[in-house]
Amino acid sequence: MKKYLIRNCELANFDTMTTSTREILVEGERISKIAEKIEAPEGCEIIDAKGMIAMPSFADCHAHLTQSVLKGPMDDYPITTWLVRLFGIEDIMSPEENYYSSLLGCLTALRCGTTVINDMAGWDILDPVIQAVHDSKIRATIGISTTDVPENEATPIISIDEALRRSEVVYNKVHNNGKMRASVAPAGLPAVSGRMAQELKKFANERGLVFHTHLGEGKMETNNVAKAYGLGGEAEALEQLGILDKNTLLAHSIWLSDHELDIIAASGANPVHCPCTNLKIADGIPKIAAMVKRGINVTIGCDGEASSSNRDMIREARLAAYLQKGWTLDPCVLDAGTVYKMMTINGMRALGYDGLGELKEGNIADFILVDMDHDIALINPDFKLNNFLYAGDGRNVDTVFLGGEILLRHGKFTFIDEEEIVAKATPVIRGLNKKIMNM
Ligand SMILES: [Zn+2]
Structure with a gap:
């Protein structure tokens, strides 16, 4: 079973619109623990998410x-x-x-x-x-x-x-x-x-x-x-x-x-x-x-x-x-x-997805880490949560967990070659554009 310990992230609270520094343990497809400090279990991969907002996807x-x-x-x-x-x-x-x-x-x-x-x-x-x-x-x-x-x-x-x-x-x-x-x-x-x-x-x-x-x-x-x-x-x-x-x-x-x-x-x-x-x-x-x-x-x-x-x-x-x-x-x-x-x-x-939509213990590990510290247009360490919505965009998402698997890390897909997809898709789109013009 794959395990990840996310350290130093800022856990979002949508009721208070504040964040608190927490650690998140992901074991298999679930979030098994959220606490101020978590002892790293054997064989787990540690992810330093210092300053990143953690929120449900x-x-x-x-x-x-x-x-x-x-x-x-x-x-x-x-x-x-x-x-x-x-x-x-x-x-x-x-x-x-x-x-x-x-x-x-x-x-x-x-x-x-x-x-x-x-x-x-x-x-x-x-x-x-x-x-x-x-x-x-x-x-x-x-x-x-x-x-x-x-x-x-x-x-x-x-x-x-x-x-x-x-x-x-x-x-x-x-x-x-x-x-x-x-x-x-x-x-x-x-x-x-x-x-x-x-x-x-x-x-x-x-x-x-x-x-x-x-x-x-x-x-x-x-x-x-x-x-x-x-x-x-x-x-x-x-x-x-x-x-x-x-x-x-x-x-x-x-x-x-x-x-x-x-x-x-x-x-x-x-x-x-x-x-x-x-x-x-x-x-x-x-x-x-x-x-x-x-x-x-x-x-x-x-x-x-x-x-x-x-x-x-x-x-x-x-x-x-x-x-x-x-x-x-x-x-x-x-x-x-x-x-x-x-x-x-x-x-x-x-949509009836039980166990999704909230970042809490026991839920399925579908969540994101958002980096607001490296975008010159957005830096403000005290208002990250507000600014992600009102001033940022989806490109500020650094990491995507889906069912306990990391699908995006540092803004790059982990399972697919984005450049290869673009190279294959571009001529297909060109061809469709031509067909549309001749309609
Ligand atoms: Zn529609």
Whole structure:
């Protein structure tokens, strides 16, 4: 059993936003001890983390990994054009392009301190995504987006039986395969019938899976759903269908009435805030501060990079905080400690990862060490925790532990050659760009 003793790190406390100097003993996949001083057991490797912040790693609760190389070619289009263009590009992407796109997404996430990704993939690209997740060693919950209502001419619709068949295939291939888990992931009510949502929820409940969907992202689409159901909005419709509970993740959750916020609070469902996407493709701004006030378990996701251009949870979370402060004209809402919890324990709880999300004895050893002492823009030994969120970025992560294994050390991957990946991925991206230009 591999053992590590981390010496002299600054253990983060998100309640007080302070740190205290501690030692952490990792034995096998778990954190076995945290104390001021720990006697090094025989055969353990000692890691001097002097001055580095130690904190739980992040859960990125909404992603479309295969869009990772679409930063650039999808910029600055009106939303309807954007969606049709995205479907068009996804149609022409080869398995190799999907693989490298997903791999780069997973590795960027890891590089920036994320150890869990909740991915909404596509049926045709499932195998490259699984391979990329496997090769990157990251934890991922994977579901395939399903639709049976044509939202526009490019929406790929399937029958409910076919959606269930595909979900069964995903479940058998993915669930508990290495560090992967399966989910069900109907795209969202504008493109999904109530019956499909209910059948998939039943399928998920029978197998203990999370239900991952988009909610209230587009204003017009939300209004259409409200009209079709004769209700106030999409969350009211999901409640009526019996979908909302603590195993449901609701990406975006923008166009919701206050009554719907109360419904979500009572149900225990988990909104996933994706601020980069919400601003970049002009979705709107969700009432995150009001959700937190109601005790809703809000999480954060970087979404697909075709819309967010980001896979760094620190950048995503900072924007989340700034947005609510500016929008509510109250600098006290979404304070740093609350935002750190949204990125860690809230996300792990929403995805059902017991033993993750808090750096404490007995938990799984998924955590990060953050170096704030060697970046000239950030040096301030007394405010490292604040400054990581408000002034730093994921590149300040020095070390990533995942299940007791060191995957990143001094900012370098320990198990994969980053330069080799870049050399292989660059011509693949070039080739895809050419295909997109000729579309
Ligand atoms: Zn999405």
